[in-house]
Amino acid sequence: MPSKDITLKDIFEEVPHRLSKILSPAPIKELLPTSLPSTELRVDFLARLEDESILHMEFQSFNDTNMPWRMLRYYTAIAEKYKTHNIKQLVVYVGNEKLRMKSSLKIKNLVFRYEILDIRQIDCKVLLESPDPMDRLLACLCKVEDEVYLIEKLIKTMESMNEEERKDYLLKALTLTELRPNLRIRLTEEVKPMPIVVRPEDIKLPKKKLRKDILYRLGLEEGKKEGEIIGIEKGKKIGLEEGFLKALQDTVLTLIRSRLGRVPEGVEVRVKGIRDREYLNALIEKLINSGDVLELLREERLLS
Incomplete structure (x- = not known):
């Protein structure tokens, strides 16, 4: 698994405070296991929200033409496991190229949709002003107009950390x-x-x-x-x-x-x-x- 994917999953295990509010339609109640038994599928992020709906997110760093089929497979596996169709699916695109992926699949007898968000639509300043260090980390992927300010914020965040925390953060x-x-x-x-x-x-x-x-x-x-x-x-x-x-x-x-x-x-x-x-x-x-x-x-x- 690419190191970037591991890092993103690691960050979201701590539920970044401000970004999770932007991405989630309701407050997160609990994180759910990302492995889906009997399917060999593993999702990037899965949580139960306070309104009892399920939030599923995938972090995608390149344009995958097969994404609608992947999301459909995830949907059916999640729905089967949790016996619900109250599922929100979101692809968070973090790549450097222009977003070109489709957010729907239309074939005979089936119309399937999910949401896609290019993380660069989010102003990094929104996350840099968050008290949560994980939000500030993810600001690196958002819309950045002042790189100097962003880097200063990251370095200042590390100043209050001990050596091990600073190392991991860097x-x-x-x-x-x-x-x-x-x-x-x-x-x-x-x-x-x-x-x-x-x-x-x-x-x-x-x-x-x-x-x-x-x-x-x-x-x-x-x-x-x-x-x-x-x-x-x-x-x-x-x-x-x-x-x-x-x-x-x-x-x-x-x-x-x-x-x-x-x-x-x-x-x-x-x-x-x-x-x-x-x-x-x-x-x-x-x-x-x-x-x-x-x-x-x-x-x-x-x-x-």
């Missing part, structure tokens, strides 16, 4: 902003001087993913002690320049994957061979604004 912020590449680069620049010690046993996200992605981008290195990762102030093996290069390379690959649903054969090797930071930054801008990613990759000689 990792979540860096993971979520993989979906917002420009914001992620800026956030990484701002937090890199922060002293942070992370050990694999402390990390709830996939360790392999974090070692190669989040921590590496911060310029951290695996320590000499087994399983220990130490901060950039003590780093000896991985320089900051290498960390920044890999951050940009991985951002390029993330954008390609989000736009195409895959990274074409040979492209990853070519991207990881680029050592020019200015060129990588320019390529990120082109990928964000390009209407034809495959043609852009050919023009940049990344795709043969």
Whole structure:
């Protein structure tokens, strides 16, 4: 499961105060198990509301043409388990591309509908002013007009936390902003001087993913002690320049994957061979604004 999905589910297990009020038609009474027995299905979020209806949410980071069928399968499984049709379904789109998914399915003898919300319709300031740290985290995915203000709020939120809480919060912020590449680069620049010690046993996200992605981008290195990762102030093996290069390379690959649903054969090797930071930054801008990613990759000689 992608680290972004795990992070979102982890955040919603704590029920972010302000965002849950925006997304839910009634106050949440209790969280329900996300696994649906006898179907092998697992949903992202399921809760019983105070009006006894059921709220089901899915967090989607790319445009999935199969989404209506997925939501229909979830609906029937939820209705069967809880013996109710008083179910509200909501797809929360958190991707970077323009939302293009349908919110209905019409076939012979069946009309099925659910709601879709592009999280960028929500002004991040609404969540940044919330007293709930989880709301402030999710503001990273909303409509951001002032990145400096957002990052200042996140850093200020971490100031009141102990070392373990700050570490977990920072990792979540860096993971979520993989979906917002420009914001992620800026956030990484701002937090890199922060002293942070992370050990694999402390990390709830996939360790392999974090070692190669989040921590590496911060310029951290695996320590000499087994399983220990130490901060950039003590780093000896991985320089900051290498960390920044890999951050940009991985951002390029993330954008390609989000736009195409895959990274074409040979492209990853070519991207990881680029050592020019200015060129990588320019390529990120082109990928964000390009209407034809495959043609852009050919023009940049990344795709043969």
